Amino acid sequence: MMYIKNVCSAISELLNVILGGYKHETLCVRVWRSFPDTWLSRLVDSIFFLDTKHCRKAYYYNEIKKKTAEEIEQRFKNVK
Secondary structure, three states: OOOHHHHHHHHHHHHHHHHOOOOOOOOHHHHHHHHHOOHHHHHHHHOOOOOHHHHHHHHHHHHHHHHHHHHHHHHHHHHO
């Protein structure tokens, strides 16, 4: 199951980059960042019918990952 989830995530990231988005960002994250709570985000959410707020959750999770990575990077900059 985890393999399928990882492959779907990789395909989503690839599609996002092909469409001009940021690397390491899924299509769902881009949709929520660019068009929060619009018909487009609801359309993408409808694909994930078991997870009705998928785009919003993906966006927030991505922001937490970025923030955590920045904090870790800052900690290691101070280590000599």
